[in-house]
Amino acid sequence: SYELTQPPSVSVSSGQTASITCSGAKLGNKYFSWYQQRPGQSPVVVIYQDTKRPSGIPERISGSNSGNTATLTISGTQVMDEADYYCQAWDSSTGVFGGGTKLTVL
Amino acid sequence: QVQLVESGGGLVKPGGSLRLSCAASGFSFSDYYMSWIRQTPGKGLEWVSYISSSAASKYDADSVKGRFTISRDNAKSSLYLQLNSLRVEDTAVYYCARVVVYAVDQSTWYFDLWGRGTLVTVSS
Numbered sequence: 001s002y003e004l005t006q007p008p009s010v011s012v013s014s015g016q017t018a019s020i021t022c023s024g025a026k027l028g029n030k031y032f033s034w035y036q037q038r039p040g041q042s043p044v045v046v047i048y049q050d051t052k053r054p055s056g057i058p059e060r061i062s063g064s065n066s067g068n069t070a071t072l073t074i075s076g077t078q079v080m081d082e083a084d085y086y087c088q089a090w091d092s093s094t095g096v097f098g099g100g101t102k103l104t105v106l
Numbered sequence: 107q108v109q110l111v112e113s114g115g116g117l118v119k120p121g122g123s124l125r126l127s128c129a130a131s132g133f134s135f136s137d138y139y140m141s142w143i144r145q146t147p148g149k150g151l152e153w154v155s156y157i158s159s160s161a162a163s164k165y166d167a168d169s170v171k172g173r174f175t176i177s178r179d180n181a182k183s184s185l186y187l188q189l190n191s192l193r194v195e196d197t198a199v200y201y202c203a204r205v206v207v208y209a210v211d212q213s214t215w216y217f218d219l220w221g222r223g224t225l226v227t228v229s230s
Contacts, residue, residue, distance in 0.1 A: 001168065029213070030213045031211075031213040031214050033216035033217070035151070035217070037151075042201060042220040042221065042222055042223060043151065043201075043217075043220055044220070045216055045217060045218055048206070048208075048216040048218075049208065049214055049216070054218065084150075086150065086151050088151075088153075088216070088217075089213065090212045090213050090215060093165045093212065094153065094165060094167060094168075095141065095143070095153030095156070095167075096153065097143075097150060097151040097152060097153060098150075099150050100150040100151070
């Protein structure tokens, strides 16, 4: 089965840039979406189709896909960005989520 | 108000059954593909199943294939998940999610609306 690998945790100082990676096979053939889940809340999409932001998501949140690694980047990180982040893709008609990354803002 | 509200979770013994429901409101339910996604307590997300807008297409994760069945009633704006032969490892919060089908290319799909989830606990 297809697998997506994320680092379990990332720490960043307030105001700095955080990068969360997602790796897997054949990334270049796939689009990725990213979901933010704050404690006690349901997930919310923050990036879809690698780079697009839904309305209401700040511009400091961005995504990229280099072909080997998909990356979620949060610039000027704020305390409100502290959450779990999941990458997601589709493979052979099934959905696949990465294991999630806990972002801690110091 | 655009929302999804799950119900039907609870405590069930291994081998038992449960039926989850998801009531949609505030949008044209029959226009959207829908999906179930679960989250083990303290762990990550796992996609479970999806169903097309007309129910003509359905796909399940290997971990639930043959045990869980997704269905929908567009007249009632409702999504369902029948859980049979439940195992301890099926214990999770089950979320209902709306799927944006951007294009024929499935890799463009994503989940743009999630419910608050319903907890299923499988324990003897």
